[in-house]
Amino acid sequence: MPEAVRPNIRQGIGTLRESFRDAVSRTASARPTVAQQCAQAHEAVRKSMVDAFRCDFPAPPPASQALLQAVPPAPVTQAPAMQAPAMQAPARADARVAPFPPSREAQEVAKANAYTEVQNHLVRSHPLERQLAEYRRDNERVLKLGTKLGANAWYHFGIVDFDGVIDELEKAAALPGTIPEIDPQATRLLAALRELNPTLKALTRYQTMREFKEDGYKFAREQHTILVPRVEAAAKAMDAFGTALFERELARDERRMARLPEDAPARRLLATSLALRRAVQRFEALGPKADTAPFLAALGDVSTANRQLGATFDGMNPKASTSCTGYADTVASVIGHGRDVARDIKAKGDPSQPARLFNDTYNRSVRDLESCQRYESRARPS
Numbered sequence: 001m002p003e004a005v006r007p008n009i010r011q012g013i014g015t016l017r018e019s020f021r022d023a024v025s026r027t028a029s030a031r032p033t034v035a036q037q038c039a040q041a042h043e044a045v046r047k048s049m050v051d052a053f054r055c056d057f058p059a060p061p062p063a064s065q066a067l068l069q070a071v072p073p074a075p076v077t078q079a080p081a082m083q084a085p086a087m088q089a090p091a092r093a094d095a096r097v098a099p100f101p102p103s104r105e106a107q108e109v110a111k112a113n114a115y116t117e118v119q120n121h122l123v124r125s126h127p128l129e130r131q132l133a134e135y136r137r138d139n140e141r142v143l144k145l146g147t148k149l150g151a152n153a154w155y156h157f158g159i160v161d162f163d164g165v166i167d168e169l170e171k172a173a174a175l176p177g178t179i180p181e182i183d184p185q186a187t188r189l190l191a192a193l194r195e196l197n198p199t200l201k202a203l204t205r206y207q208t209m210r211e212f213k214e215d216g217y218k219f220a221r222e223q224h225t226i227l228v229p230r231v232e233a234a235a236k237a238m239d240a241f242g243t244a245l246f247e248r249e250l251a252r253d254e255r256r257m258a259r260l261p262e263d264a265p266a267r268r269l270l271a272t273s274l275a276l277r278r279a280v281q282r283f284e285a286l287g288p289k290a291d292t293a294p295f296l297a298a299l300g301d302v303s304t305a306n307r308q309l310g311a312t313f314d315g316m317n318p319k320a321s322t323s324c325t326g327y328a329d330t331v332a333s334v335i336g337h338g339r340d341v342a343r344d345i346k347a348k349g350d351p352s353q354p355a356r357l358f359n360d361t362y363n364r365s366v367r368d369l370e371s372c373q374r375y376e377s378r379a380r381p382s
Contacts, residue, residue, distance in 0.1 A: 001049070009049075013045065016041060020034050020037070020038050020041075035064075035067055036067050038064070039060055039064035039065070039067040039068050040068065042060045042064060043059075043060055043064075043068060045057075046058070046059065046060070104177060107175070107176045107177030108177045108178075108179055110175060110177070111172060111175045111176075111177050111179055112179060112182065112245070112248065114168075114171065114172035114175055115169075115172050115179075115182055115186060115241075115245060116245060117168065117172070118165060118168045118169045118172055118186075119241065119242050119245055121164065121165055121168060122165055122238055122242075123242075125160070125164075125165070126159070126160075126162070126165070126238070128159070128231055128234055128235040128238060129235050131159045131231075132159075132228070132231045132232065132235065135159065135231075136228075139224075159200055159231065160200070160204070161197050161200045161201050161204065162193045162196065162197045162200070163197070165193060166190065166193050166194060166197065169186060169189065169190050169193070170190065172186065173186050173187065173190065179248070181244050181247065181248055182241070182244045182245060182248060185237070185240045185241040185243075185244045186241060188237050188240065188241075189234075189237040189238060189240070189241045191237075192230070192233045192234040192236075192237040192238075193234055193237075195230055195233070195234075196227075196230040196231060196233070196234045199223060199226055199227050199230055200227075202219075202223065203220070203223055203227065206219055206220065206223075207220075246277070246281070249277075250274060250277060250278070253270055253273065253274055253381075254274065256270060256381045257270040257271060257274065257381070260381060263312065264378075265312050265313070265316060265320065265324075265376070265378045265379045266378065266379050266380055266381045267381075268305070268308055268309040268312040269309060269324070269327075269369070269372065269373070269379050269381075270381055271305045271308070271309070272302065272305040272306050272308075272309045272328075272331060273369055274305075275298070275301045275302040275304075275305040275306075276302050276305075276331060276334065276362070276365065278298055278301070279295065279298035279299050279301070279302050279338065280362060281298075282294050282295040282298045283295055283338060283341070283355075283358065286341070286345065286351075288345070289345075290345060292341075292342035292345050292346055295338065295341075295342055296339070296342050299335050299338045299339060299342075302331065302334070302335055303332075303335055306328055306331045306332060306335070309328050309331075310325075310328045313325055313328060316378065320376060320378075320379070321372065321375045321376040323368060323371040323372045323374075323375050323376065324372035324375075324376050324379055326368050326371075326372075327365060327368035327369050327371075327372045330361060330364050330365040330368050331365055333361045334358060334361045334362050334365055337354050337355075337357040337358040337361055338354075338358050340354035340357075340358075341354045341355050341358055
């Protein structure tokens, strides 16, 4: 479950459990009724947790499942009502316990997670800026060949429709709760994808069914002037949506880091991760003639944080897990590839190879960070 909602949920379940115990201790004859209510509460809470957070939650044990299937015992008049935050125990033994309604913070976490899944899907399946560049390059190359295709030869290359992404984004936007810094960008992105999608579908059908042979590429030529601005608008909306998610994540982790002790491994780990993500922001702003000084300064911050992280890992007893030390090594490689990118840009060379290595190694560092926090309890922010 998201860390932000755990304390409230723990408190609610703990209060309910103590209420059951108190009822049994005061009235022994209430035990059958309380047992039935406890089984009902377990099942209700389980369902609400699975629905709200898509998490694993243990099913009631066999004895409780048998109680749920059995005829409820008669209510005991002396049994007290049992209260818990956001939950009222049933007044009658055959009534169902109302599940925990997700808190506002829990709703925001669930919605942000859903938005992040959409962003991950987009990054994997629709690198629009690259696809648009390839579309233009390939078509212009065909036009320059001077073949019989002539000015009609506008093809549609590699941009598939957004049906799956639109469905995911609609569901995420419809979730309860509001995230002011992301919701407007999600709305803008959804509108851009809905506008672009019919054009992509029409061109895909046109190319797949080879209809261009019948009209001499007339439809492709007409749609080109519609396709390009819509792809550009969708790409900008995707970038704004991803940036909003990224900024929210940074702000969240900065708040988490501030609550941790200065020398805690979890704080050092978060500090390194934050510095690296800020450097990635600088990297994404680089262009062929960009000033590399801000990027190099950000890499310097990453290097400082990573050295402190390495010293913290070295001082841990027992030693830190290999996944954590591996993360520090991967971050050092990211720094090296980033400096190579800056060197090539400054020398007016081709930075594409070190840039690819920078991206690939950064992605590996994200996996290493997740592995470190999974296997090293001392490195988990809590």
